[in-house]
Amino acid sequence: MLNNPLDFEKPIAELDDLIDEFKLASREPEMRADAELKGIDIELQIAELETKREALMTQIFANLTPWNEVQMARHKDRPYTLDYIRTIFKDFMELHGDRTNADDPAIVGGFAKFQGESVVVLGHQKARDLKERQLRNFGSARPSGFRKALRLMKLAEKFSRPLIIFVDTPAAEANLMAEEEGISSTIAICLREMSVLRTPIIVVIIGEGGSGGALGIAVGDTILMLEHAVYSVIPPEGCAAILWSDRSRAPEASAALKLTAKHAAEFGLIDEVIGEPLGGAHRDHPLIAESVKSSLSYHLDVLKNLSIQDLVDRRYSKFRNMGRWENTDITTAVVHVSSSD
Amino acid sequence: MARGGWFRKQSRNGAAEATVPDGLWSKCPRCGVISFARDVERNLNVCPKCEYHHLITVEQRLTLTVDENSFVEMDAGITSLNPLAFPDYDDKLNSDRAKTGRKEAIVTGRAKIDGQTLLIGIAEFGFRAGSMGGAVGEKIVRLLELAEQENLPVILFTASGGARMQEGLLSLMQMAKTSAALARLDQARIPYIVVITHPTTGGVYASYAALGDVIIAEPGATVGLAGRRVGNQDMGAKLPEDFQTTEFQYRCGMVDQIVHRRDVRGTLGKLLMFLTEARTYVK
Ligand SMILES: [Zn+2]
Numbered sequence: 001m002l003n004n005p006l007d008f009e010k011p012i013a014e015l016d017d018l019i020d021e022f023k024l025a026s027r028e029p030e031m032r033a034d035a036e037l038k039g040i041d042i043e044l045q046i047a048e049l050e051t052k053r054e055a056l057m058t059q060i061f062a063n064l065t066p067w068n069e070v071q072m073a074r075h076k077d078r079p080y081t082l083d084y085i086r087t088i089f090k091d092f093m094e095l096h097g098d099r100t101n102a103d104d105p106a107i108v109g110g111f112a113k114f115q116g117e118s119v120v121v122l123g124h125q126k127a128r129d130l131k132e133r134q135l136r137n138f139g140s141a142r143p144s145g146f147r148k149a150l151r152l153m154k155l156a157e158k159f160s161r162p163l164i165i166f167v168d169t170p171a172a173e174a175n176l177m178a179e180e181e182g183i184s185s186t187i188a189i190c191l192r193e194m195s196v197l198r199t200p201i202i203v204v205i206i207g208e209g210g211s212g213g214a215l216g217i218a219v220g221d222t223i224l225m226l227e228h229a230v231y232s233v234i235p236p237e238g239c240a241a242i243l244w245s246d247r248s249r250a251p252e253a254s255a256a257l258k259l260t261a262k263h264a265a266e267f268g269l270i271d272e273v274i275g276e277p278l279g280g281a282h283r284d285h286p287l288i289a290e291s292v293k294s295s296l297s298y299h300l301d302v303l304k305n306l307s308i309q310d311l312v313d314r315r316y317s318k319f320r321n322m323g324r325w326e327n328t329d330i331t332t333a334v335v336h337v338s339s340s341d
Numbered sequence: 342m343a344r345g346g347w348f349r350k351q352s353r354n355g356a357a358e359a360t361v362p363d364g365l366w367s368k369c370p371r372c373g374v375i376s377f378a379r380d381v382e383r384n385l386n387v388c389p390k391c392e393y394h395h396l397i398t399v400e401q402r403l404t405l406t407v408d409e410n411s412f413v414e415m416d417a418g419i420t421s422l423n424p425l426a427f428p429d430y431d432d433k434l435n436s437d438r439a440k441t442g443r444k445e446a447i448v449t450g451r452a453k454i455d456g457q458t459l460l461i462g463i464a465e466f467g468f469r470a471g472s473m474g475g476a477v478g479e480k481i482v483r484l485l486e487l488a489e490q491e492n493l494p495v496i497l498f499t500a501s502g503g504a505r506m507q508e509g510l511l512s513l514m515q516m517a518k519t520s521a522a523l524a525r526l527d528q529a530r531i532p533y534i535v536v537i538t539h540p541t542t543g544g545v546y547a548s549y550a551a552l553g554d555v556i557i558a559e560p561g562a563t564v565g566l567a568g569r570r571v572g573n574q575d576m577g578a579k580l581p582e583d584f585q586t587t588e589f590q591y592r593c594g595m596v597d598q599i600v601h602r603r604d605v606r607g608t609l610g611k612l613l614m615f616l617t618e619a620r621t622y623v624k
Contacts, residue, residue: 172547172566174565174566176580178566179584179585179589179593180593182593182594182595183547183566184546184565184595185551185595187548188547188548188549188552189551191516191517191520191521191548192523193524195520195521196521196525211504211513212504212513212516212544212547215514215517231510231513232510233505233506233508233510233544234504234506242506256425257425257510258425258509258510259510263509267424267509267510269510269511269514315521316525319514319517319518319521320482320522322511322514322515322518323475323508323515323518324422324424324508324511325421325422325474325475325476326420327418328444329416329417329418329419336479
């Protein structure tokens with residue numbers, strides 16, 4: 001049962017309501033008797049509705065537009081970083097503060113056990129109720145958030161702990177205070193330092209991968225992305241504003257930006273798309289957590305078999321080869337595509 | 342470098358003439374004052390009234406910055422593709438290629454300042470607003486890798502609207518790509534100097550433009566992460582007049598010095614001296 005169904009989920013939500021009513025009726029002797037009197041077979045009704053629901057689910061979720069994927073990635077019922085930390089990890093011990101002047105609640109992190117092994121885990125944190133959403137700044141990190149993240153990364157490096165990072169942010173904060181505190185510089189330093197961090201880094205894009213605010217903590221050895229997450233250079237609304245001076249044309253911009261997990265994989269920018277339960281991660285938190293866990297487990301084993309120097313060299317090559325261009329100089333003409341194509 | 346030094350050079354090579362708009366008279370986009378075009382040009386395309394630093398071409402920048410005839414361009418043939426089949430992008434690329442005579446939004450190469458060899462990159466703002474796509478990222482990384490191989494200092498002049506939207510996530514990744522190459526340069530202890538010019542924003546400011554060992558900036562340039570409009574959106578707070586300018590960033594500790602165009606070359610020469618002089622002790 002969803003608390004916040006999207007428009008295209010509403011036909012499913014209506015069926016869910018109907019099924020719930022019949023289920024309630026089947027448990028209430030009075031209503032049951034009434035139904036029998038009217039010749040209604042409650043169990044048959046439920047079975048038929050559930051078949052119908054199944055078909056509707058398949059039909060709706062097999063035909064999501066890129067804009068629908070953006071909506072899915074921003075779904076208010078979608079599991080957030082702390083939901084994954086609580087289900088996949090044990091003994092999470094949160095660490096706070098950037099050791100400069102603040103603790104940014106938009107980024108959480110600390111020590112935890114992953115399958116019995118000590119790791120450092122961190123990520124953007126969104127929230128559901130208004131008060132907490134404001135506290136978390138809707139998952140938009142300030143400079144102090146990136147400084148805290150970098151501090152935890154350096155701890156991971158210093159004590160040879162694998163680093164597991166969850167990405168879910170609309171964008172980095174860009175208001176006056178963020179500019180005053182050096183948001184650009186802080187992101188740039190994270191990018192530079194992550195690229196040479198001497199410990200394995202796995203990044204999971206779980207919801208919104210919002211431009212520099214996402215990438216600032218997403219330079220890793222292995223980049224995983226959930227099926228209905230998005231990852232984009234610019235929010236579709238911003239893109240629509242630039243192209244057509246009309247933010248409401250975000251759905252068109254979403255298509256043009258090719259911001260889905262499928263596209264990111266096609267461009268060789270991520271390593272694996274983690275499949276979600278039919279209808280999205282928000283419909284089954286334990287199931288998606290299990291998928292993320294098993295994928296993390298597999299990739300961590302792969303990375304742990306590499307020497308640290310190999311790991312850092314591989315990471316450099318990985319990002320070094322991203323991007324497409326051609327050399328029109330006839331003496332050295334070459335067309336470059338990302339390495340994993 | 343003394344002021345007269347490159348005055349002579351400029352008059353000899355005459356590259357500056359081409360950019361002064363509308364022939365005889367030139368209107369300043371900031372203060373609106375109309376000046377005699379030749380006065381603006383003689384003033385290095387800086388407004389004589391308000392010191393507004395007009396955009397200048399890559400050729401003009403080279404004339405102002407490096408030893409005469411010392412510049413040798415690299416990778417001039419590297420250019421963008423349209424990997425997303427983004428609407429109108431091919432047309433925009435073609436018209437900017439025709440307009441600027443260049444294949445991409447940055448020009449890179451080898452040059453000398455005061456006889457010292459270095460590698461230099463200069464943004465071509467006229468090409469897709471200097472934005473960084475795959476070709477710009479590749480050209481910068483080639484420059485940085487060469488610097489590491491040959492142990493040469495690097496100077497980048499930035500002017501960019503940020504990551505190039507039309508290349509989607511591929512262009513966002515250029516931030517990581519360039520920053521990763523800079524990490525290697527950093528570890529190799531090779532000097533990297535950034536000269537921020539108008540405007541330097543978005544993903545470029547949040548990657549290589551912010552990572553200089555030393556960062557200098559021309560006065561009055563727009564410098565910030567998001568545009569003023571975007572940053573302003575949901576804030577009750579009143580923005581300072583100079584929000585997202587060189588002066589603002591300097592005040593906030595993001596820039597080492599604000600340097601007038603006439604002093605950029607001299608400042609770079611001095612920095613190179615400090616950064617490349619043989620070590621006085623052995624570690
Ligand atoms: Zn003026």
